[in-house]
Amino acid sequence: MPEKKEKQDYLQHCPSCGNSFTPWQKVLLKVDRELICKKCWKKIILLPSGEKLSSDTGLTKKQNK
Amino acid sequence: MEDKFDLHFIEHGYGNRFQGFQNLMRQRIKEILIVSSLYDLYIFEEDGKLYELIRNETRALNLVHAPEITRVSSGYDALRIAKEEKRFDLIITTMHIEDIDVIEFSQKIKDAGINVPIVLLGYDNRELQSIIHTKNVSVFDKIFIWLGDFRIILAIIQYFEDKMNVDHDTRIAGVQSIIVVEDNIRYYSYFNYLIYLEILKQTQRLISEGINLSHRHLRKRARPKILFCSSYEEAWDYYTKYEENILGIIADIEFPMHGKLNNTAGLQLTKNIKKINDETPILILSQSEEYKSEVEKLGVSFVHKYDQLLIEKLRNFFNRYLSFGNFIFRTEDGIEVGQARNLKELEEKLAIVPAESVKFHAERNHFSNWLKARTEFWLAHQLRPRKVSEFPSIEALRRNLIESLIEYRQQRSLGIIEVFDKSTFDPEKSFARIGKGSIGGKARGLGFVNTLINNYDIQNYFDGVRIGIPAGIVIASNVFDQFLEENDLRNFALECDDDLEITRRFVNAEKFPEDIIADLISFLEIVHEPLAVRSSSLLEDSQYHPFAGVYQTYMIPNNQSYPLLRLNELLNAIKSVYASTFYQNAKSYIKVTNFRSDEEKMAVIVQKIVGHNYSGRFYPDFSGVAKSYNFYPLAPQKATDGIALVALGLGKTVVDIGVCTRFCPAFPTDLIQLSSVQDTLKESQSKFYALKMKVESNFGKVTTDNLIQQFPINSAEEDGTLKYSASTYVPESDAIYDGLSRLGPRVITFSPILKNNLFPLPKILELLLEMGSWGMGTPVEIEFAVNMKKEPKEFGFLQMRPLLTRFDSTQMNFSNISDEKLLCKSNSVLGQGTISDITDIVYVDYDVFERARSREAAAEISIFNNQLIMEGRHYLLIGYGRWGSRDPWLGIPVVWSEISGAKVIIEANFKDISVTPSQGTHFFQNLTSFMIGYFSVSNNNKNEFIDLEWLKTCKIVNKQKYVKHLRLEKPLIVKMNDRENTGIIIKPE
Missing domain, CATH: 3.40.50.2300 (Response regulator)
Structure with missing residues (x-):
């Protein structure tokens, strides 16, 4: 149960910075299984097996500016 | 198999979503370095330039790309280029290169760390055999021999590409x-x-x-x-x-x-x-x-x-x-019992071949293999080897196979505008095309929305609600061309300036492409609900000129007993839409764009109307418009929170008149417009539009014009549709109460939905606006309609178009300019930047004008507009009430073409009524797309004003009964700040 709750939390917020996802971002993450957080610019990837979440470095703030 | 690849992943190739098939063949040979003597090249190019030969062959094979070829004759040059430029994916060398042994050259390439396959292409077989047997040729990744056909190059490319991609493509998609x-x-x-x-x-x-x-x-x-x-x-x-x-x-x-x-x-x-x-x-x-x-x-x-x-x-x-x-159905003994050429026939034959044949093929993976050869991987997986023991019977297996095929066919057609086929058209969901040519901007937008909704599984995202575009067809633009040509209408229509005459000639035109009529008949056999017949023109594709409201939309009940009557009504509506391409309004609109009338091509959308028939009135429970960008946000709302406008009944109320309930999807309970009882009673909708279902058809006569009618809202109460949108005003307590349980006049507030969440409208709009903006890469506007009677409830997505916004980082500060120097000041301004070349003013005389005369005023404005357009002068337009409103009591009912020469518009309040800016109408849409400056001036705001007294001191060039044309010696200066929605108009010095 705690594992499920944890999964649920991840899908609502960025695991790196806690930024709340908008409804469409949640859809994108669920379907595309990857999303770049617009606040911290890290890439969130949902792996197909075991539904584990990992956060990968994407664009840095500096690069994005 | 599910673990190996994502089934949805490979089926869709659109948008950001996945790469789908785009993810296959990721590694390509795009740049080839050929190292050969001039003579060897001469041999290769006997029939023409190698590069061109390969390009032609690529085209002939319908391949997407041809490789770029660089040729050198010197080994050392090749080495240098390969090292420095690092762009080659393949090196092909012949036996004879200018300055170095071919094996030594290849070894040097490898030693230099250039990780590119090297192919030896021999010309003479004996020479090749000699080198193979006497030297170490392991440095070459492959050796080929030239057989007199330049296509060996393509074969070499294919060899390496397949080798590079096999692992990934097999794993990802099978x-x-x-x-x-x-x-x-x-x-x-x-x-x-x-x-x-x-x-x-x-x-x-x-x-x-x-x-x-x-x-x-x-x-x-x-x-x-x-x-x-x-x-x-x-x-x-x-x-x-x-x-x-x-x-x-x-x-x-x-x-x-x-x-x-x-x-x-x-x-x-x-x-x-x-x-x-x-x-x-x-x-x-x-x-x-x-x-x-x-x-x-x-x-x-x-x-x-x-x-x-x-x-x-x-x-x-x-x-x-x-x-x-073909798929050949056989029995265990090898006797042929049927054949299928394609998926559809496979589905048909599966239903009738003997059970033993089904068992024979299912257990041996024959269906899957056949489908894989057709790149139908998803379906191949569904029809993977089945043992009869997995099912209660062979017949159950057969049913399962057929259902998989049907489901696949339906799924595949979602999000794609397929060619109309009566046997596969689903009257609940399908959106198909008829005829050839362009489907136009509106249909393309709908197709795109459909793709997004289906690819991202949005249809059932909200419990109890189905989101989708209404089922329908698009009649492509070549039918329009054919219709004009066969009836010899084009030149007449371009030259005629009488809209009624144009309509008459079009509707009475006898010829209409027969194959299209056949398809329409088939369509009408499946669809018996009321239909909206709408334009989808080529020029509506333009992001910057959305042509909002320029062409006509017709709604028809489609409920007559005789099929011929229904067909006649539909054809009349289609022809009427064709005719509207040439109406004066459309021609005037096109004049101020960079397009020409004769460039315009018209596709037509015929779509089911979202709604329900209530005792002869057909309408949705509510409909409206939503934008992902609000031009006039009120704190705490931000512009990017968007705005929605919703009304009871057909959306005509919103887009033509602007009477509706406005709310921000992110703050659905903040209804400023309804902040006081007085405001609520004044602003709320008192009538709604519905389609009249009982109609007498006359062959040859256009009956569509009178079918949309207004009804008082108590009719909606009789129909039972008010419960979603209304509250009750109780005069005794001078208060408005949610719901209909009390006695008293009904007021449209949408509180059952916005406050009591009877339907998740704000959440749906929030999601769809974000989806639309993401998909189009720009803020968007959407039109929608909802039918609460259906189960699940139907949210119909009717249109999506880009919303033009301009952002300029230049900050404009007006505080240092005193009010005396200003003609106008407003905190509700649309537009950005400075306009400093307006010397003409067309204004409605405040002292003379009455609301009852708004139609006359509109006609007078049109005269001045046409005159000034001819002179090449744009102007400042000043008037009262809601510009462009179809309701003459709410504003001056001009259409866009009648004021198309205006550069800046001021909308001030009436003497006796203040009117809020109309964000939802077609008029507003055109305003933003043509970048017209817009000032709204309210009597209730001390910081807003217009100096009408100063206008009286200006020189009058011409005047009509209610409208004057003024000309200044020096220009006005208009300054607008769209980040703060403020603006001023400075009098000339």
Whole structure:
């Protein structure tokens, strides 16, 4: 149960910075299984097996500016 | 299999979502470096320039790209370029290069760390054999021989591309492969291209019809790969690695095995493969007939290499054994009981062939293999090997197979505008096209929305609600051209300035393409609900000129008993939409764009109207418009929170008049417009639009005009539709209460939805606006309608178009300019920047004008507008109430073409009523797209004003009864700040 709750939390917020996802971002993450957080610019990837979440470095703030 | 690849992943190739088939064949040979002597190049180019030959061949094969070729004759030059430029994907070298031995050259490439395959392309077989036997040729990744055909280059490319991509593509999508085992350079140089060409042609033929062109191109990436091997070990390695995805094997009988040439290696390979899978199709090629009978005893095919009919036999092998041909239903005894050419026939035949045949094929994976050859991977997986024991009976298995096919067909058509086919058209969901040509901007927008909704599974995102575009068809633009041509209408329509006459001639035109009529009849046999017939023109594609409200929309009840009457009504509506292309309004609109009237082409959308029939009135429970950008946000709302406008009944109330309830989807309970009882009673909707269902049809007469009617809201209460939108005003307490339980006048507030969440409208709009902005890359506006009567409730997505916004980082500060110097000041301004060349003012005389005369005022404004357009002068327009409102009591009912020359518009309050800016109307849409400055001036705001007294001091050029035209000697200066929505108009000094 705690594992499920944890999964649920991840899908609502960025695991790196806690930024709340908008409804469409949640859809994108669920379907595309990857999303770049617009606040911290890290890439969130949902792996197909075991539904584990990992956060990968994407664009840095500096690069994005 | 589910663990190996995402089924949805491979089926869609659109948008950001996945790469789908785009993710296949990721590694390509795009740049080739050819190192050859001039003479060798001369040989290659006997028939023409190599580069052009290859490009032509690429085009002929419908391949998407041709490689770029760089040729040098010096080995050292090649080395330098390869090192410095680092852009080559393949190096092909001939035997003779200018300044260095070919093997030494290749070794230097490898030593330099240039990780690119090197191919030796020999011209003379003896010379090649000599170098192979006397030197170490392992430095070459492959050796080919030139056989007089430039297409060897394409075969070489294919060889490497397949090798590079096989692992990924097999893993991701289950792409199939054919193993070819041949060690003889001459033969494999010959076969390589032959087999590749055959595979390519077969695949192109087999990729399903009905999918659009881009989808077909993408699916070519999923064609079977050809894995060439030169030894037993190489072949065995490939087979064991990709066993599940091996379509078949073509092998020589003699090739190296365990390091030595073995004249029965092919037989051994066959036997070992058959131990693993007896069903793997194998073709053995040989120069002699010696082992023919032994090969055939193993149950595999044999062809002589020098057979005159080699290609034919190869093709037969592909068709029969590699599933490239028709699916042949057989019984266990081998008796043929049916054939299917395509998916549709497969579905039909599955229903009728004997059960034993179904069992025979299902258990041996025949359905899957056949589908894989057609790149239908998802379906192949659904129809993977089934044992009858998994099902209660063979019939249950049969049903399961058929249901999978039906489901796939339906799923595949979602999000794609397919060609209309009565047998497959789903009257609840399908959106198909009729005729050839463009489908126009509106239809394309709808198709795009449909794709997003289906690709991202949004249809059922909210419990109890189905989101989608209403079912319908698009009549493509070539039908419009044909109609004009056959009835000789084009020149007449371009020159005629009488809209009624144009309509009459169009509706009475006798000829209409017969094939289209046949399709319309088929459509009407399936769809019996009311229809909206709407324009979808070519020029509506333009992001910057959305043509909002320019062309006509017609709604028809489509409920007559006689089919011919229904067809007649539909045809009249279509012709009327065609006619509206040439109305004066449209022509005037086009004049101020960069387009010409004769460039315009009209497609027509015929779509089910969202709604329900309530005692002869057909309408949705509510409908409206939502924008992802709010031009007038009130704190705490931000502009990017968007705005929604919703009304009871048909959306005409919103887009033509602007009477509606406004709310921000992010703050649905903040209804400023309804902040006081007085405001609520003043602003709320008192009537609604519905389609009249009882109509008398007359052949040849246009009856569509009078079918949309207004009804008082108590009619909605009779229909039971008010419960979603209304509150009750109780005069005794001078208060408005949610719901209808009390007695009192009904007021449209949408509080049941916005406060009590009877329907998740704000959440739906929030999601769809974000989806739309993401998909279009720009803020968007959407039109929608909701039918609460249906189960699940229907949220109809009617249109989506880009919303033009301008952001300028330049900050404008007006605080240092005193009010005395200003003609106008407002905190509700749309527009950005400075306009400093307006010297003409057209204004409605405040002292003379009355609301009852707004139509006359509109006509007078039109006269001045046309005059000033002809003179090439734009102007400042000043008037009262809501510009562009169809309701003459709310504002001056101009249409866009009547004020199209205005550069800045001021909308001030009436003497006796203040009117809020109309964000939802077509008028507003045109305002933003043409970048017209817009000032709204309210009596209630001390910081807003317009100096009407100063206008009286200006020189009058011309005047009508209610409207004056003024001209200034020096220009006005208009300054607008759209970040703060503030603006001023400075009087000339």
